[in-house]
Amino acid sequence: MMGGLLDFLAQVFVLVIGLVVLAIVVMAILDRFQTHDAIRRNYPVIGRFRHLFTALGEFFRQYFFAMDREEMPFNRAQRHWVNHAAEGGSNTLAFGSTRDLSVPGTPIFVNAAFPPLDDQFASTEPMMIGPTARQPYMAPSFFNISGMSYGAISKPAVQALARGARKAGIWMNTGEGALSPYHLEGGCDIVFQIGTAKYGVQNPDGSLNDDKLRAIAAHDTVKMFELKLAQGAKPGKGGILPAEKITPEIAKIRGIEMGHDSFSPNRHLEIDDFGDLLDMVAHIREVTGKPVGIKTVVGGSEPFEELFRLIIERGEDSAPDFITLDGGEGGTGASPMPLMDLVGMSIREGLLMVSDLRDRHGLKERIRLIASGKLVNPGDVAWALAAGADFVTSARGFMFALGCIQALKCNKNTCPTGITTHNPRFQKGLVVEAKEDRVARYAKAIIKEVETIAHSVGVAEPRLMRRRHVRLVMADGTSRPMNEVFPRGNVVSTMT
Missing domain, CATH: 1.10.287 (Helix Hairpins)
Incomplete structure (x- = not known):
């Protein structure tokens, strides 16, 4: 045998x-x-x-x-911090920092000689956006969720983000993919983004439908509207939703057809200049009664100089209530490589430029600045506030909180963590009840750690940090105060 x-x-x-x-x-x-x-x-x-x-x-x-701080677009150290924060674990380290402090541009915060006592901690104050709107928004947090569309991300991802945002007391931006029931069920504050295709509020010809706009504004949780002109990873190019990621539900919510890729126009067809832009902002604010801002990418100083001059001519009431600045390093689910790599100014430069121009024109209290673009760790957020931002939003930081492993499959329907796919097989791995807590813990950890930095530099509120509280590493390895490297009011026009 x-x-x-x-x-x-x-x-x-x-x-x-x-x-x-x-x-x-x-x-x-x-x-x-x-x-x-x-x-x-x-x-x-x-x-x-x-x-x-x-x-x-x-x-x-x-x-x-790869070493801990070598990978792109986000390194292991950045992802590790987000993961530990999302898990609610300690982010203390032993032995010493692994960060190379000789890299030019590295920010170093200036500790106060006599910092406040521990019981005199820094705390975040709410800030009003849209004082001239019928329903101004008193935003409770300086750190919030940036635009991620339902369609670009999955149903359970939207649910977890919305519920986590409510628990953390932060707002969630819908992205340009319209308002889904899953945004609303979370009960968080919502910023409705109007992209160039005007998904969810468009007429058949692509123009804005006021009745649909009023219906969106009727939801109490919808606090603001953001008119997107450009996005950091693809300035000058509209959104792209691959056909394989379009389900019947997504098609209905967006008002698009099944079976082929959905492309947004590269700009709003009815906006040809800054006059048209201010008219559109005013129209949306009148229809909705809520604050209205714009999202764009900095390419140079002259467009913002023109915008702010026109606002002064028309009067401060004509201004957008906020400007969201996305850096050229911003992320997306799908973008042509030349635009992702080569077009648009970094948030590290653009924010400083626009902040100076806004303040020079006396619009600091009228227009809030929101910074976005690879700002996922406390140091990134604290730097942005010191550079002039009133708020910071992050998309990919919250994707890491959901469990993103940077598999670089966002433009396909095969995301292994269930975040950017509509395949039920992969979505099963994203358990909403578990991930919503990770989202909330990550947001709270960012806020707490930024307040810790503010306390260390000797101010009572994170937004009181200024450029003098940050030093930037120079090419020779020494550091200089950021207010000397980028002095206030010293904006050089990029016009030729």
Whole structure:
């Protein structure tokens, strides 16, 4: 009997080897006679390993080869901090910082010689947005959720973010994908974003539908409206939602068709200049009764100089209630590489420029500045407030809180964590009840740590931090106060 079993196993082994050899021969023939890949044509079978290793390389680098602070767009140290904060664990470290403090541009906060006592802690004060609107918004938090559309992200992701935002007392931006029931069920404060396609509030010809706008504004939890002109990862290009991510429900909410990619126009068709822009802002504010702002990317100083001059001419009431500045380093689910890599000024420069121009025109108390663009850790947020921002919003920080592993599959329907996919198989991994708590803990940790930095530099409220409280590392390794590197009122026009 044992001999029969051995004979059977030998036959199976020979069969397996034969199938392997046959597969190699078939692949060799296919490789040799195909014409689109020179490597496979010249090196049949072996050439296939190049593509395999290329595909796997980014994952091996992430887990085995890259140092904690080497990866892009976010390194392991940044993701590790968000994850620990979201878990509610301690973010204290031992032995010393792993951050290279000699990298030019690195911000270093200036500790006060005699900081306030521990019981004199810094705390965040609410700030009003839209004082001239019929229903101004008293925003409780300086740190909030940036625009992520239902469609770009999944149903459970929207649910977890909305519920977590309510628990943390922060607002959530809908992104340009319209208002879904899952935003509303969370009960959080909502900023409704109107993109160039005007999803959810558009007429068949793409123009703005006032009745749909009023219906959105009728929800008590919808606190503000944001008119998006541009996004950091794709300035000058509209939104892209791949066809494989469009479900019947998403199509209905957005007012689009199934079966093909959905593209937003690269700009609002009825807005040709800053006069038109201010008219549109005023119209939306009149229809909704709520604060209205704009979102854009800084490309230079002259557009903002023109905008602020026009506001002064028309009167401060004509101003947008807030301006959200997205940096050229901002993220998205899908964008052409040239726009993602090469177009748009970094938030590290753009925020300083626009803050100076706004304040020079006497609009500091009228227009709130919201900073966005890779600001996911306490130091990033504290820097933005010191640079002139009134609020900071983050998208990818909250994606990490949801469990994002930076798999770089956002533009496909295969996100392994269920965040940016509508495949039920992957969505099962995102348990809303667990993730909403992670979202809330991350937001609260950011707020607490930024308040800790503010306390260390000697101010009573994070927004009281100024440029003098930050030093920037120079190319020679020394540091200089940020108010000397970027003095107030010293904006150089980029006009030629």
